[in-house]
Amino acid sequence: MPMWNPWHGCHKISPGCTHCYVYREDAAFGTTIPSDTVRKTASFSLPLRRDRYRAWKFPPGTEFALCFTSDFLIEEADGWRPELWEIIRQRPDCSFFFFTKRIERLSSCLPADWGDGYPNMAIGCTVENQCYADRRLPLFLSLPIRHRIIVAAPMLGQIDITPYLNPKLIEKVTVGGESGRYARPLDYEWVLDLRMQCIRHSIPFTFHQTGSYLIKDGHLYRIPRCHQHSQASKAGLDTSVRRHPQE
Numbered sequence: 001m002p003m004w005n006p007w008h009g010c011h012k013i014s015p016g017c018t019h020c021y022v023y024r025e026d027a028a029f030g031t032t033i034p035s036d037t038v039r040k041t042a043s044f045s046l047p048l049r050r051d052r053y054r055a056w057k058f059p060p061g062t063e064f065a066l067c068f069t070s071d072f073l074i075e076e077a078d079g080w081r082p083e084l085w086e087i088i089r090q091r092p093d094c095s096f097f098f099f100t101k102r103i104e105r106l107s108s109c110l111p112a113d114w115g116d117g118y119p120n121m122a123i124g125c126t127v128e129n130q131c132y133a134d135r136r137l138p139l140f141l142s143l144p145i146r147h148r149i150i151v152a153a154p155m156l157g158q159i160d161i162t163p164y165l166n167p168k169l170i171e172k173v174t175v176g177g178e179s180g181r182y183a184r185p186l187d188y189e190w191v192l193d194l195r196m197q198c199i200r201h202s203i204p205f206t207f208h209q210t211g212s213y214l215i216k217d218g219h220l221y222r223i224p225r226c227h228q229h230s231q232a233s234k235a236g237l238d239t240s241v242r243r244h245p246q247e
């Protein structure tokens with residue numbers, strides 16, 4: 001899945017942002033522009049790139065992961081977003097996904113022809129703890145979106161999202177821990193609990209990464225960055241198809 005980062009930089013707005021990887025990676029690369037300065041990138045028109053034969057560089061069916069070094073709905077990008085919607089409209093043969101901690105801004109950022117949502121656009125609402133789940137998810141469920149995903153990452157505590165697990169509205173729940181040297185640990189029991197909530201409501205579940213520190217069976221494990229996705233996958237918790245509650 002290619003990353004499409006049309007703008008870069010973000011400012012912190014909630015507890016899940018404390019150890020933001022954008023800031024960490026900017027520091028690692030020695031970037032001199034502050035990470036909270038939002039700027040357009042050279043990849044702004046990425047999906048429209050063509051090869052020497054004038055064919056699309058990204059073929060039909062490509063799934064673009066959008067805005068992974070910023071937030072799609074950040075205020076500073078309001079002036080650039082109409083052009084971005086225009087690019088998305090030119091690639092109805094591709095699909096797009098972004099997740100956001102600013103779901104309250106969605107309504108004011110949508111294009112005029114959005115209707116019930118573009119069929120090729122999935123939106124993830126990030127919830128890192130119970131407080132932000134209760135604050136963001138009721139609004140998330142009420143918005144015109146065709147494909148909704150709940151992103152519990154970085155998961156900072158046990159979260160009960162059962163009031164929001166409507167299988168007609170939520171397509172998937174995905175969970176991950178926090179990465180980086182100062183990461184807060186993820187308790188495996190929280191992951192299992194959230195998975196069980198999803199099974200009871202017949203909603204697919206993914207454990208996408210462990211984060212740097214995982215508590216399991218009373219032990220704290222440090223997981224190197226290169227193994228955080230594979231270790232989560234090896235746990236075998238994913239329920240990619242809707243399952244019956246008794247399974």
Ligand code: SF4
Pocket residue numbers: 010011012013014016017020021022069070071101
């Ligand atoms: S919203 Fe995302 S990209 Fe922005 S500061 Fe928070 S964690 Fe970083």
